[in-house]
Amino acid sequence: MNTIGRPETVQDDIITLIPRLRRFARTLTRDPHDADDVVQIALERALTRLDQWHRDARLDSWLFKIVRNAWIDEVRSRGRRDRMFAGEEAGEHVGVDAMADQTDLMSVQSAMARLPEEQRTTVSLVLVEGLSYQEAADVMGIPVGTLTSRLARARDALQALLDPEGQR
Amino acid sequence: MNTFSDETLMAFADDELDPTTRAAVAAAMRDDPEIERRVARHRALRAKIRLAYSAELQQPSPERLLAAARGQGLKPKATVTDLAAVRAAGAAGAPNAARTAMQHPGWRPAAALAASVLIGVGVGYFARQRTDPVVARDGGWVAGGELAGALSAQLGAERPAGTAVQVTFSFVSKSGDYCRVFTLTGAAGGLACREGNAWQIRVLAEDEPRSPGEAAVPGGYRTAASGLSTVVLDAVQSQIAGEPLDHDAEIQARQRGWRPLGRAAPRN
Numbered sequence: 001m002n003t004i005g006r007p008e009t010v011q012d013d014i015i016t017l018i019p020r021l022r023r024f025a026r027t028l029t030r031d032p033h034d035a036d037d038v039v040q041i042a043l044e045r046a047l048t049r050l051d052q053w054h055r056d057a058r059l060d061s062w063l064f065k066i067v068r069n070a071w072i073d074e075v076r077s078r079g080r081r082d083r084m085f086a087g088e089e090a091g092e093h094v095g096v097d098a099m100a101d102q103t104d105l106m107s108v109q110s111a112m113a114r115l116p117e118e119q120r121t122t123v124s125l126v127l128v129e130g131l132s133y134q135e136a137a138d139v140m141g142i143p144v145g146t147l148t149s150r151l152a153r154a155r156d157a158l159q160a161l162l163d164p165e166g167q168r
Numbered sequence: 169m170n171t172f173s174d175e176t177l178m179a180f181a182d183d184e185l186d187p188t189t190r191a192a193v194a195a196a197m198r199d200d201p202e203i204e205r206r207v208a209r210h211r212a213l214r215a216k217i218r219l220a221y222s223a224e225l226q227q228p229s230p231e232r233l234l235a236a237a238r239g240q241g242l243k244p245k246a247t248v249t250d251l252a253a254v255r256a257a258g259a260a261g262a263p264n265a266a267r268t269a270m271q272h273p274g275w276r277p278a279a280a281l282a283a284s285v286l287i288g289v290g291v292g293y294f295a296r297q298r299t300d301p302v303v304a305r306d307g308g309w310v311a312g313g314e315l316a317g318a319l320s321a322q323l324g325a326e327r328p329a330g331t332a333v334q335v336t337f338s339f340v341s342k343s344g345d346y347c348r349v350f351t352l353t354g355a356a357g358g359l360a361c362r363e364g365n366a367w368q369i370r371v372l373a374e375d376e377p378r379s380p381g382e383a384a385v386p387g388g389y390r391t392a393a394s395g396l397s398t399v400v401l402d403a404v405q406s407q408i409a410g411e412p413l414d415h416d417a418e419i420q421a422r423q424r425g426w427r428p429l430g431r432a433a434p435r436n
Contacts, residue, residue: 015237018229023221033306036230043236108220126182127214128221133184152175159213 119154181210
């Protein structure tokens with residue numbers, strides 16, 4: 001079925017991107033059910049807005065942005081954004097707390113889950129999904145300098161969680 | 169000796185520097201083992217994170233997401249009942265909604281997302297039920313009470329006296345799960361699929377009675393499905409693999425407890 005008057009190849013491309021959209025959404029939401037719900041909402045939105053996607057832009061970046069916006073809308077509608085997301089400030093100290101009682105090696109996923117949302121998103125887009133700094137900054141709607149410092153803080157926190165012995 | 173900020177070394181590891189700075193860092197790395205070590209650390213972390221998330225790409229995509237990507241989402245046909253909104257309305261004093269909210273103290277806000285599968289089902293429907301036919305679990309919806317029992321026990325051709333549930337037919341979904349289409353007397357019809365130890369509600373929609381003799385769906389699920397809403401039938405069409413189960417296949421499926429046949433253990 002092609003309800004949007006576009007070549008079906010775009011929809012095929014979108015379908016092949018679903019595993020990556022789910023992976024990104026899981027990092028955002030930290031819950032696999034919420035992640036799939038967010039991806040479903042994003043896919044439905046994407047199909048209605050295919051005319052807004054420019055062919056010279058990366059399809060994955062465009063979809064990541066829609067996924068992220070769907071999640072932001074959802075969280076906002078739940079009215080618990082403040083409770084769910086620690087601020088950037090809290091994130092900077094996360095490694096210190098973990099080092100105090102953490103003896104076993106922590107999995108990457110659980111270390112990621114401790115980061116504030118903006119840092120998780122940054123790590124996910126750049127290090128997991130392989131976007132450039134500029135592309136990731138565009139997805140998040142922030143200047144590239146902000147993204148760079150966010151990524152550096154996130155890396156510091158992850159390094160502290162994953163390799164507490166390591167010295168800079 | 170050159171000094172570089174950690175952000176610059178990170179950007180070098182990520183191949184994000186302009187050619188001039190990149191060359192300067194590369195030269196400094198040759199002279200200073202400490203700079204080399206810091207860059208290596210950034211590269212190692214990048215590789216570690218990428219590897220840790222690579223396995224997630226192997227998971228098959230759920231049918232509902234494939235359907236959404238194909239433009240076969242379930243939304244346009246009817247009003248979506250957002251149960252979190254229902255719950256909020258209950259708190260504000262709407263009588264039916266209030267009663268519903270009372271009966272479902274466990275409904276958590278996260279359920280608002282999953283509620284998009286509940287289509288056009290009025291608040292009054294839930295208020296009429298003695299037991300909860302649908303209960304929230306893990307951000308989704310599963311069959312409860314009489315509905316769960318009927319989905320596990322009833323065969324498609326049966327209509328036991330006094331029951332509010334009729335299972336109209338069963339099929340195997342494209343993801344290999346057993347799914348069953350059902351109607352609840354005078355209220356709603358839906359589609360539930362067996363996942364784990366529960367019947368996951370994929371769609372629940374208000375009845376849209378059809379005129380007698382009207383074909384339910386181009387493929388023809390005949391009179392058994394003729395009272396079902398089009399959203400349910402659309403969901404069936406997008407999820408069914410092959411044909412509906414015949415009587416013997418349903419009996420066999422029931423004997424196995426509706427566990428998928430010959431499917432590898434779910435990956436997680």
